[in-house]
Amino acid sequence: xxxxxxxxxxxxxxxxxxxxxxxxxxxxxxxxxxxxxxxxxxxxxxxxxxxxxxxxxxxxxxxxxxxxxxxxxxxxxxxxxxxxxxxxxxxxxxxxxxxxxxxxxxxxxxxxxxxxxxxxxxxxxxxxxxxxxxxxxxxxxxxxxxxxxxxxxxxxxxxxxxxxxxxxxxxxxxxxxxxxxx
Amino acid sequence: xxxxxxxxxxxxxxxxxxxxxxxxxxxxxxxxxxxxxxxxxxxxxxxxxxxxxxxxxxxxxxxxxxxxxxxxxxxxxxxxxxxxxxxxxxxxxxxxxxxxxxxxxxxxxxxxxxxxxxxxxxxxxxxxxxxxxxxxxxxxxxxxxxxxxxxxxxxxxxxxxxx
Numbered sequence: 180x181x182x183x184x185x186x187x188x189x190x191x192x193x194x195x196x197x198x199x200x201x202x203x204x205x206x207x208x209x210x211x212x213x214x215x216x217x218x219x220x221x222x223x224x225x226x227x228x229x230x231x232x233x234x235x236x237x238x239x240x241x242x243x244x245x246x247x248x249x250x251x252x253x254x255x256x257x258x259x260x261x262x263x264x265x266x267x268x269x270x271x272x273x274x275x276x277x278x279x280x281x282x283x284x285x286x287x288x289x290x291x292x293x294x295x296x297x298x299x300x301x302x303x304x305x306x307x308x309x310x311x312x313x314x315x316x317x318x319x320x321x322x323x324x325x326x327x328x329x330x331x332x333x334x335x336x337x338x339x340x341x342x343x344x345x346x347x348x349x350x351x352x353x354x355x356x357x358x359x360x361x
Numbered sequence: 362x363x364x365x366x367x368x369x370x371x372x373x374x375x376x377x378x379x380x381x382x383x384x385x386x387x388x389x390x391x392x393x394x395x396x397x398x399x400x401x402x403x404x405x406x407x408x409x410x411x412x413x414x415x416x417x418x419x420x421x422x423x424x425x426x427x428x429x430x431x432x433x434x435x436x437x438x439x440x441x442x443x444x445x446x447x448x449x450x451x452x453x454x455x456x457x458x459x460x461x462x463x464x465x466x467x468x469x470x471x472x473x474x475x476x477x478x479x480x481x482x483x484x485x486x487x488x489x490x491x492x493x494x495x496x497x498x499x500x501x502x503x504x505x506x507x508x509x510x511x512x513x514x515x516x517x518x519x520x521x522x523x524x
Binding site: 191192195196198199202203205206209214217218219220221222223224225226229231232233234235236237238239240241242243244245246278279280283284286287290299300303304307308313315316317318319320321323325328329331332333336340343344347348 | 364365366368369370372373376377379380383387388390391392393394395396398399402404405406407408409410411412413414415416417418419449450451452453454456457459460461463469472473476477480481483485486489490492493494501502505506509512513516517520521
């Protein structure tokens with residue numbers, strides 16, 4: 180799992196480096212040295228502003244990873260279905276640390292443990308939209324006002340998605356004991 | 362930025378206390394994980410900040426305002442949602458870029474659609490999702506999620522007026 184992530188990271192890094200180098204070249208052609216300097220200045224300003232925040236955010240993620248055991252979430256949600264499952268799923272998504280390589284295997288484990296489709300979908304949507312570990316980053320880059328707007332226009336989505344999935348999505352045949360299909 | 366730093370420092374302190382209370386060595390293990398992921402991600406962060414800096418310097422503010430600005434309305438929302446959904450990067454890459462576009466004059470609704478599109482349609486998650494829960498699940502999940510990034514933009518437009 181870790182290797183897969185590392186490999187993905189390296190590819191992303193190569194692609195981003197190429198794009199960054201191309202942007203520097205374009206700046207040189209379009210505006211010469213002053214525009215290149217402006218680009219580096221912007222980058223340096225962001226880095227200086229965000230450095231402490233980034234270090235703290237990583238500390239939070241690391242600590243959450245040891246505090247919220249995947250196994251606890253799996254046991255917590257495994258037998259949940261219906262509206263209760265939707266609520267708990269979204270909350271668990273909000274608290275799950277790490278990237279897709281953490282929460283998709285977890286979603287599968289929850290599914291296998293017998294959780295309903297509404298629970299799975301609200302869990303994924305909760306991770307997408309309610310991720311508590313991302314709040315400091317949102318505040319830092321977008322400010323209080325825009326972060327508040329973002330939350331207020333999307334806060335209902337994980338619950339809505341969970342309820343819709345409970346009603347609309349048939350339980351896949353392969354998914355074991357199946358939850359709340361009705 | 363300062364606000365967020367203080368908030369985050371408090372969270373770190375609380376989590377440290379919790380970890381320390383629960384089990385000896387747990388806090389240490391958490392910080393080790395943090396340091397290791399920071400070490401792995403650091404090159405990515407630096408390149409991302411560099412990219413954002415040059416996007417800000419290069420893309421003329423008038424172009425951003427025309428396509429993504431307050432007057433762009435629905436067009437900005439649709440472009441924002443799709444752009445956010447396509448970008449296969451993490452928050453440390455996407456947020457500085459979005460902030461740069463915001464500073465260059467993009468509207469609130471566009472930025473909200475962009476971040477929500479990135480959160481809900483994120484193309485980089487497809488592989489993990491299809492591999493674990495199956496492609497059929499991914500299709501149905503996308504069907505269910507499809508409407509929300511543009512909806513978030515439209516709601517922003519209607520409720521807060523920021524195009």
